[in-house]
Amino acid sequence: MKLALRELRRQPGRFAVATLILTLIAVLLMFLGGLLDGLEAQSTGALRQQPGDAVVFADGAEGSFVRSRLSPEVRDVVAEVDGVERVGGLGNVQLGARLDGRGPRDLVPVVLFGYEVAPEGLPDGGPKPGQAFADDALRREGVEEGDVLRLGPARTEVEVVGFISDAQYAGQATLWASLDTWRAVLAENRPGGRLDGGAVQALVVQVGGDRSPHELVEAIDEATGGVTDAYTIAGAIDALPGVAQQRSTFQQIIGVTVVIAIVVVALFFALITVERTGLYGVLKALGAGTGSLFAGVLLQAVVVIALASAVGVAAALLLDALLPAGSLPFDALPSRLASSVGALFFAAVVGVAFSLRRVLRVDPAAAIGGAQ
């Protein structure tokens, strides 16, 4: 081990190219992970902010608010399901918002939510009619508390009375209002989609007792005779159009990047091992075990990966800190950084494992007779 560390310290140039390439790979990996989390945060904030454990849509809606409609009778059935503690209506409408000081065609896309069970920091039942809380993304558009937004073709006025963080939906800023305000905006701007008689698009359900959300969603669909399609919050996020596909695409790119890291480690350390065949032969002849020689190679790979990872993590955190809000969907989450570092260390171990056979095959007898 000391031998391997001394080589790194005294011949750093030998490892420079591999360290540089693996650092670039580490930065790419952290960047991809940050983009994935940033994009996902922009698509799913509204659902992640829900204080419940499950979201119920109409059967066949496939997690889409626009395609879902639930009557008060269904709501009553859901509320009676064993383990359901609280039920609240939820609905949304996607519109263009006109802001003061901007031209008539300079619309900001927003999603107005009507809610009963409040996300954290908002009042239950929603603010007064005609008022809404705005997502922070609108603050970045220049919206301030007290501003009035004119929504949709009907230019329905909604006054911003406060802000909520991390509540975007489908990449758009959101407004959070009462169910009545939402119904009014919907009726004025989407007459075809108006909901009367207490109907909502979805229900947010809070679980009580020991029941798990997974058990609850099954129980709800069973109780309503299949007219509902209930999801856990995580399930509802996955059901959002494009989210699962986007995640899968990024994960495949991340996977390929890890494979490239494995190949780089494998090729570089295979080359180093070939160069050292003579030296290993001599050391084995002198009594070094294969295990200690291989442990040295592994340690060198781990140190190189640790350096690359440290630069990658620092670059991701720096990018996250320096990026102007709203310019690029990038989130440097500790869990993502940790998993990326874990993947790189996995690549180091797997990559170096390809050199094990070569170290095993070094014949100490070759050191005698000048064969090395």
Next chain:
Amino acid sequence: MSQAPALRMQGVRKVYPAGDDEVVALDHVTLTLRSDEIVALVGPSGSGKTTLCSIAGALLTPTEGEVEVGGERISDLSGKELTAFRRESVGFVFQTVNLVPFLTARENLLVIDELSGRSGRRARERADQLLEELGLADKANALPGQLSGGQKQRVAIGRALMNDPELVLFDEPTSALDSKLGDQVVSLIRDEMKARGTAAIIVTHDERITHYADRTVHISDGRLDDAADHAPAGG
């Protein structure tokens, strides 16, 4: 130093498969070295010198016959046991000096202790003592690239002596040196071996250096000449 012979090879045969055929590298070799005897092993290329040294140095196991080093039978040891045996009881000086290029002279002496997870104070003291005796005290912190050919060879000798071996094998130790330096190195080898009572086999093509040895053994076609089968002379 033990009273048992430093090396006893009895009826040693080594055969390598070659397709459907086989090549006999050593053919019933019998050789004994006293505990402080220096033997020059001379023979042409392909005569079996390397195989003999590899078997005596616990790098290879014989196909037939018995091998004892310092009274310990090694012909039946497993690969792992042979590795441990080499670490404890055999010293090697190779044809191309083969010092670890990024370690200082002192660290090169300590390398096997460190690879075995041992790096105690006693080993460090022994390394310093050996460097002092070999006239390299002022080069202890020099890297191999900063040493002359003769100094490198002396570091390699020090490395071979670190484990206080029963037997040291020198593989063409002067092949990379000019004749004057070669003479100095072989003279040093003789002095160091005799001072420690350690046995040595010096493999060489060069008949000129055989006068430093107590005995010269010739090998050809895997067989030792008749003189080698005799019991070693005193002295």
